[in-house]
Amino acid sequence: MKSLLEIRRDLHRIPELGFEEVKTNAYLLEQIDALPQDRLSITTWRTGIIVKVQGTQPKQTIGWRTDIDGLPIAESTGLACQSVHGGKMHACGHDIHMTVALGLLKCLVENPINDDVVIIFQPAEESPGGALPMREWMKKERPDLIPNQIYAFHIAPEYPVGTIATRPGLLFANTSELFIDLVGKEGHAAFPHQARDMSVAAATLLLQLQTIVSRSVNPMESAVVTIGKMTSGTVQNIISGQARLEGTIRTMNAEMMSTIKEKIESFCKATKIAFDCEVQINYGSSYYQVKNDSALTNEFLSFAEQDVNTNAILCDAAMTGEDFGYFLQEIPGMLFWAGVDSPFGLHHAKLNPNEAIIDYVVPFIESYFRKIGNE
Numbered sequence: 584m585k586s587l588l589e590i591r592r593d594l595h596r597i598p599e600l601g602f603e604e605v606k607t608n609a610y611l612l613e614q615i616d617a618l619p620q621d622r623l624s625i626t627t628w629r630t631g632i633i634v635k636v637q638g639t640q641p642k643q644t645i646g647w648r649t650d651i652d653g654l655p656i657a658e659s660t661g662l663a664c665q666s667v668h669g670g671k672m673h674a675c676g677h678d679i680h681m682t683v684a685l686g687l688l689k690c691l692v693e694n695p696i697n698d699d700v701v702i703i704f705q706p707a708e709e710s711p712g713g714a715l716p717m718r719e720w721m722k723k724e725r726p727d728l729i730p731n732q733i734y735a736f737h738i739a740p741e742y743p744v745g746t747i748a749t750r751p752g753l754l755f756a757n758t759s760e761l762f763i764d765l766v767g768k769e770g771h772a773a774f775p776h777q778a779r780d781m782s783v784a785a786a787t788l789l790l791q792l793q794t795i796v797s798r799s800v801n802p803m804e805s806a807v808v809t810i811g812k813m814t815s816g817t818v819q820n821i822i823s824g825q826a827r828l829e830g831t832i833r834t835m836n837a838e839m840m841s842t843i844k845e846k847i848e849s850f851c852k853a854t855k856i857a858f859d860c861e862v863q864i865n866y867g868s869s870y871y872q873v874k875n876d877s878a879l880t881n882e883f884l885s886f887a888e889q890d891v892n893t894n895a896i897l898c899d900a901a902m903t904g905e906d907f908g909y910f911l912q913e914i915p916g917m918l919f920w921a922g923v924d925s926p927f928g929l930h931h932a933k934l935n936p937n938e939a940i941i942d943y944v945v946p947f948i949e950s951y952f953r954k955i956g957n958e
């Protein structure tokens with residue numbers, strides 16, 4: 584296996600979108616194949632990989648999960664290892680996540696623990712969601728690969744390397760993607776009364792959607808409605824006959840998600856009447872909240888607090904989404920943030936995680952797995 588630094592940089596160069604991670608899959612398999620194979624069994628599912636490391640006296644199976652996909656963002660870090668896939672970038676740290684998973688795998692192969700370990704390389708975390716179909720496939724076809732407890736981490740640009748943050752209970756939000764297509768009538772810019780202008784309809788709808796959180800959500804609770812992309816029109820002197828809004832909804836519970844969707848549907852009906860157009864809503868994929876198991880998280884935090892290299896923080900829940908929530912829905916476990924000290928946040932074209940995270944967090948996770956896997 585190559586050095587972890589080389590691996591991170593190689594993976595950073597080749598980001599691929601959800602379920603298109605073909606080169607990433609091949610690269611990961613090449614690294615896994617380079618390890619001693621006697622304790623390993625390797626299974627693939629679509630572009631994902633599940634590696635089982637046989638323990639020395641297994642009483643249970645412990646799981647580690649990494650996501651493997653990139654984002655449709657044009658990188659502008661200027662790094663030597665900048666993405667060579669135009670318009671795509673590992674802007675959410677999945678290159679670091681994969682490298683850490685490989686590092687952990689190498690440690691466990693070289694020095695196995697008592698329990699079995701499965702390392703899950705899961706596709707399509709950003710979209711459309713790989714965790715749910717992968718979990719369902721594992722349940723049906725390979726229940727032997729389902730761990731008894733499962734762990735994952737996410738890079739956190741706002742913390743320095745060595746900081747670990749998490750909390751028992753709800754950590755990440757419920758999410759739903761949101762796509763709204765508006766169809767009116769194209770026309771000459773000089774004759775607006777003969778057209779049905781979808782730029783104006785979409786702009787009005789966008790502003791109305793922004794009133795949902797401020798006017799329909801209890802201020803003591805919280806939610807997010809973000810429209811990240813709005814497209815409309817072809818040229819400056821033609822009235823646009825079509826527009827599209829693309830966004831995401833984030834809530835702390837399932838009831839709030841239903842309330843927000845009802846309000847979105849009301850505003851869309853109003854837009855249809857007011858602008859005499861067709862309005863189609865599509866909710867894309869939705870992710871179940873990340874709810875950490877309380878007992879396992881407290882055990883993990885106690886361990887982190889005692890580690891001399893670690894600054895352990897009890898953090899607040901965040902409106903980020905993670906389809907790892909689907910694993911936690913059925914398997915006890917937890918997710919934690921680990922600092923990478925970058926002035927640019929997740930999903931930013933200049934995100935540049937401090938690679939020192941790798942040499943810090945691999946031995947940290949390994950020692951935690953050694954503790955829980957040798958009990």
Ligand SMILES: CC(=O)N[C@@H](CCC[C@H](N)C(=O)O)C(=O)O
Pocket residue numbers: 675708709710737758759760830831832870902903904905929
């Ligand atoms: C950690 C993180 O940034 N996750 C993504 C998950 C995206 C979910 C889905 N595609 C959506 O946009 O709703 C996030 O944006 O929080």
